[in-house]
Amino acid sequence: MDTKGCDYLFKVVLAGDATVGKSSLRLRLTENQFDPEITSTERVEFGEKVQTIGKAKTGNQPDVADCFENLPYLDFCRAKTWLWDVPTQETEGNLLPYFRDTSAIVLVYDITQRNTFENVGDTLNKIRTCGMIKATTPVLLVGNKMDLADSHRQVTMQEGYDLARQEGCIFAESSAKTGFNVKNAYRHLLQDMIDNERQKQYLSEKDDYVRLYDKGPSLCFTWCCC
Ligand SMILES: Nc1nc2c(ncn2[C@@H]2O[C@H](COP(=O)(O)OP(=O)(O)O)[C@@H](O)[C@H]2O)c(=O)[nH]1
Ligand SMILES: [Mg+2]
Numbered sequence: 001m002d003t004k005g006c007d008y009l010f011k012v013v014l015a016g017d018a019t020v021g022k023s024s025l026r027l028r029l030t031e032n033q034f035d036p037e038i039t040s041t042e043r044v045e046f047g048e049k050v051q052t053i054g055k056a057k058t059g060n061q062p063d064v065a066d067c068f069e070n071l072p073y074l075d076f077c078r079a080k081t082w083l084w085d086v087p088t089q090e091t092e093g094n095l096l097p098y099f100r101d102t103s104a105i106v107l108v109y110d111i112t113q114r115n116t117f118e119n120v121g122d123t124l125n126k127i128r129t130c131g132m133i134k135a136t137t138p139v140l141l142v143g144n145k146m147d148l149a150d151s152h153r154q155v156t157m158q159e160g161y162d163l164a165r166q167e168g169c170i171f172a173e174s175s176a177k178t179g180f181n182v183k184n185a186y187r188h189l190l191q192d193m194i195d196n197e198r199q200k201q202y203l204s205e206k207d208d209y210v211r212l213y214d215k216g217p218s219l220c221f222t223w224c225c226c
Contacts, residue, residue, distance in 0.1 A: 024176035
């Protein structure tokens, strides 16, 4: 993967039950598209996304759609994300190879299928105990298919929020179909990943520095139409 010109390189794994919309969220994030005929994921598929954060002082401004200008505390930088779209049966089975060196996890459920929400705790537990991720690895819990909320909702937003709070996750409801809240939710994850990376750099530069505090995963309720 070409990392030229990027300050950060992140690996993000999409997890969750089959048909919750993982591949559709990957497509929305990377191509800003929705494919109603999307086929089920048979093997690991990858998506790549470069995003620019902060305002460039000089030169051409990047594509506005990929630019987060208002992330607090961040100077201008470029982040490349490598999205790993893992087949569901693999998420349930041998997790180890996929979650190695992961910068963050996007754990998806379908707000119109209650069983997919009920499986979240179990999946999260498996991921967190597989020994491949750090306690500080951010997890974005996504309740997807929000466009169907009025007619088919089986999980309330409050339930999603409460679970995220209990598990220390970032939380968002979104729709891969309409794009509602997808970019905004990802923005919060990106910020957490950059924070983690900066803290790591800082600590490695100052070996004898006493870690004054342990940054736990942040909780953020994202709710805006982007
Ligand atoms: N209405 C609606 N359908 C969606 C959404 N996201 C995905 N789908 C549909 O749900 C099905 C499964 O999606 P897919 O991305 O393959 O799920 P995956 O198995 O988790 O990767 C497909 O028919 C998609 O078109 C969404 O946000 N809204
Ligand atoms: Mg898929």
